Amino acid sequence: MRFDVEGMDCGSCVGKIETALARLPGVADIRLNFATQQLDVALAPGAAIGADEIVQTIERLGFGAAVRPDEAAASEAEDGAQPQPQPAPPRWWQTRRGRQVLAPSGLMGAAYAVSLLVPVAAFWIFMLAVLIGVLPFVRQAWALARAGSPFSIETLMSAAALGALLIGEAAEAAAVVWLFSVGELLESVAADRARAGIRSLASLVPSTAIRLDAQGGQRTVPAAALRVDDRVLVRPGDRVPADGVILQGASSLDESPITGESIPRAKRAGDGVFAGSVNVEGVLQVRVSRAAADNTIARIIHLVEEAQASKAPTARFIERFSRGYTPAVMALAALVMLVPPLALGGDWPTWLYRGLALLLIACPCALVLSTPAAIASGLAAGTRHGLLVKGGHALETIGRVGVVVFDKTGTLTAGVPHVTDVLPVGDLPEHEVLALCAGLESGSSHPLAHALVAHARAAGVGVPAAAHASASAGRAVHAEIAGRRLALGSPGWAAEAAVLTAGTQARIDALQREGKTVSVLLDEEHREVLGLAAWRDEPRPDAQAGVAALQALGVEALMLTGDNPRTAQAIADPLGLAYQAELLPQDKLRLIDALRGRGRVAMVGDGINDAPALAAADVGIAMGGGTDVALETADAALLQDRVADVARLVALSRATLANIHQNVVFALGLKGVFLLTTLLGVTGLWMAVLADAGATALVTLNALRLLRFKGAGVSIPPAGRPVAGRPPSAGRPAPCPAPQKLHPGG
Known part of the structure; x- marks a missing residue:
């Protein structure tokens, strides 16, 4: 069953709901996404519980809940039916949090006004304001305690406010209730701002x-x-x-x-x-x-939602830490209340007051929110730039990789062969050699044939009709053009069918050293070479710049390919890449395992034939262009098919990790400062509330800064520009263990 949940303002809200639902009989699995406010509940076979009980349980905790309409049923709209307009998001004063602020605000204003006019009644007026204002939080705290969350912020705040009344601090207790309500509202507004990215994606598709x-x-x-x-x-x-x-x-x-x-x-x-x-x-x-x-938008939204729902390793650690942190600070508060008066003769009201202030500092909201807020913002920022990451674990790991391994075809190269050379041998002009080659290949479905015909048409060269076409599998194509029996085949076949002069063979060898596939045009009747055609799968325009950007980030780049060493070197040399060639899939897996000695390994491939290597690496990154494979294979997908986006992905991950560390420092540092000042009597109850709300606001606002990420720190030079400090011949075989047995043909 799927539900929409309202009112979740921080990561600890997720824990409260999960704890309560886990206690219901028949609940087998719970997946609650803070970013999208969606809840998935799986029931055990034969469970008697239904959707109504789940909704009631959530509402008793102080949150809103409703059964989510079935997506398939929702799409079954009748032809011609006008879609229902989506209701506008409620204003802050229309929300539950907003109403909880307005009520204490009115009570506080009235209490201060009456206290000025009738000073003797001030205590009783403020006490009435506290009791009315704190009542909703007391109810919520009681429901949470019964549901298995006794150390909630509502419990701590209620105890602090009521305790302040008992020691005669009615005005400060009223300030605590009001400030807490305002802090909850600010958290709600900030959380809604963080969720705006998903809503903006969904709004892209017209109604x-x-x-x-x-x-x-x-x-x-x-x-x-x-x-x-x-x-x-x-x-x-x-x-x-x-x-x-x-x-x-x-x-x-x-x-x-x-x-x-x-x-x-x-x-x-x-x-x-x-x-x-x-x-x-x-x-x-x-x-x-x-x-x-x-559609693509729907699948991206689904993957982003799934990614935000998956907890990063840091988030899981902080959740475990916070479960012990709150009871520990509560125990410290109890010691502060009891030990000085009992053992040291301290003043009871003073130490009770300081202990109550410590209760408010015990709230772990900011700490629990520090990681998921940054992860959600990082994922949203990546999605805006075509960097789709599947979860917090992958986003954290990418920034820690030491080696990025590239596949060649379809990754560093476009995966589409292009005609690079058409060379006459003899008296025919170049355009006629191109026309004859294109005519021979016009009936073939081979990618090289398509590239040759497209090249001829782009050059404005007419493609002549061919008759009696045939093929020698893997060797040559044959046909008659204008009464001449011609063939276009591999150099090996041409050497058997005709005599290749030393000059022709030298030109073939030179083209092959450049990593090009060469075909020879023959007049079969006269056994005469008429010309040469060469193809190559060229590097992507930004490949050199992308590799340079990775190296500037201190990440080693390496190319693994099943192609022959000459082709591998021709691609790797201009890019300044180390490489290993003639690798079988199992060889790539072995090399990836060996590379782990240098740190975490990321594998970048096209998401199809590289699936084993993508799975074996610490992080698999697919060049996808929005295809099914790119969205469903590996841990991340580069929707724009740009090599430079690998460096941007590393930079985004590092920015997210830095943001998480900053958030943890904010959360723990601010609370640590107020813990000390409270024990020394410098700050009191209302400052403790400000410390809690302030830490949460700082963490949220700092995380939102990631939404402005544009690849800062990644300097990507224009495509084709030489890599600084690297001559074109800088490519070299990688210094990693060579496979014992290589496939001779690549």
Whole structure:
């Protein structure tokens, strides 16, 4: 069962609800997400408890709860039905916390006014204000104690306020109640601000769409009613209502809400589009490829919610620490109240007052919130920039890696071969050699063939028709063009089919040393070489800059590939990378294990053929472009397919870790200062309340600073610029254990 929970303002609220629900018979598992205020409860088979009992239990603790509508049922909107407008978020004075502030504020004002007019009645007026103001907190403290949380902040505050009344400090007790209510309201506002990131993601998808029928008629329908294969019209300025493929039209689309890329991307028929992207100029017809609950935005939101729900190692440690911290400080408060008067002849009212102030300092809210607030902000900041991290554990670990291992194809390179050279051999001009090569490959589905035909068309070279085409598997393609029997094949096949001169062989060897795949164009009838064509999967434009940025952060970069050493060296040398070549999947796993001696290891791959290595590394990072594999494989995904984003991810993790450490220092340091000043009698009850609220506010505001993260500290030079201090030949085999047996063909 899934519920929406309202009123959770800090991490300790999660613990209160989890403790209460765990005591209910039949509850098997509880997952409560502070950031999204969503609760998932799994019941044991045959459990008699229902949703109503769960809601009542949560409400008795002072929180709001409601059964969450089934997402699948919610998307079953009728055609043409207008979506219900979402209610505006309540103003602060309309919330439960707001009402709890307004009531004590009125009582405090009235009490001070009456005390000025009738001084003799001041004590009784303030006592009445305290009793009325503290009553909701006493009820909540009693419910929490019965539910298994006796050391709640409500218990501590109630005891302090009522204790202050007993020793005659009615005015200060009233100030405690009022300040505590204000502090709770400020926590609520700050927590709501931290949750705004998820709401802004959800609002990217428009609520309506223009659906086209078979005759081209237009009808406005809820976006949730769209089904796979529906056709929708997207006008200039509209947001795309669903993931899909363009059927008609061409335009530029602003995909920054999804990928973080600020420059609109040109799209035409056949290209995919993301829900939530903005159509900049042209009119598009789009075929829906994913239902609303499964579009890219929905999946990103789901993964971010899951990531925020998973607790980071530091958060788990702090929760364990806080469970002992609160009882320890309460025990100290009891000793402060009793030992000086009993053993040292101290004044009872003075030491009772100081002990009550210590009770307020015992609240662990700021400490418990220190890590999840920073993790939630870090995850949200990463998502804004196309850096999708799956949980606090991964976000913490990425900043501690010492080695980043890159796959080559599809990671450091684009994974798409490009024609780099077309060289005539003999009397034919270059454009004719290109035309004949493209004609031979025009009927092939091989990626090299597609690249060659595309290159010819981009160069304005006509592709001649080929007849009687055939292929020698893995060796050559054959066809007749303009009455000539031609072939395009590998250098090995060409050496058997014709005589390669020393000059031609030297040119082939030079191209292969550059890591290029070479094909030879032959006139089969005359056994004559007409030209050479070369391809290479080129490094991504930002690969060199991204590797340099990692090295500037003190992280070692290494390339592992199954390709041959010449190709590996041709890619690694300009990037300044160490490398190992001709590796089988099991060789990569062995090397990753060996590299752990240098620290934690991150593996960056394309999320498909690198799955074993991604799983074996301490952190797996997928280059994904928003694909299923990128979102579902590994611990993090780079939605923009940029090598430089690996360095940004490391910088984000380190910024988050630094923020966590700052928060812990704020939380413990501020309480430590007030603990000392309270024992010395310098500060009293109302300052203790300010210390608790102030620490929580500082922690929350400091965590929110991460939302402004833009890769600070990561200097990424323009693509293609040489890496400072590294000559182009700086690439070298990695100094790590070599596999005992290598696959000879890569």
